Amino acid sequence: MAPDHTARTDAIIVELGLARGQGDAKVLTDELWTLWTDAPDARAQQLLDEGMRKRSAYDFPGARDALDALVAYCPDYAEGYNQRAFVNYLRQDFAAALVDLDRVLMMSPNHIAALSGKGLTLMGLGRHDEAQMALRAAVALNPWLSERSLLTVPPGTDI
Secondary structure (H helix, E strand, C coil), rough: CCCCCCCHHHHHHHHHHHCCHHHHHHHHHHHHHHHHHCCCCCCHHHHHHHHHHHCCCHHHHHHHHHHHHHHHHCCCHHHHHHHHHHHHHCCCCCHHHHHHHHHHHHHHCCCHHHHHHHHHHHHHHCCCCHHHHHHHHHHHHCCHHHHHHHHHCCCCCCC
């Protein structure tokens, strides 16, 4: 089971809402990534690190293999699914990415990266109204999110 960083994650999200600029938001976002990528144990951390390293090297099949192993080993670890979704997004396998992103959001509803990733994935699928809703949800949690530039409907407006 992944370490429980819920209290700190929730506090960071509150702080993001109060952040005065992009620099402050980046520091907080970096801390979120540190918490999200804190795997349940040494084996899970090795699989996560391997998957992320291979993804960064554009070895998408290798990254997928490592992340498949991670989610099989730790099915309750949200970041394993999030990273696998990112690999699938980069491969333009949007349907597979969406399944994993929905899984992340069931486990961690305020996972800002998964929300923004879901918005981008839905855009890839041509589901623009749903994409806007996901992006607005992410921007509501982090007003400094770079994906805010993709909003075509002002936040607070119903589609």
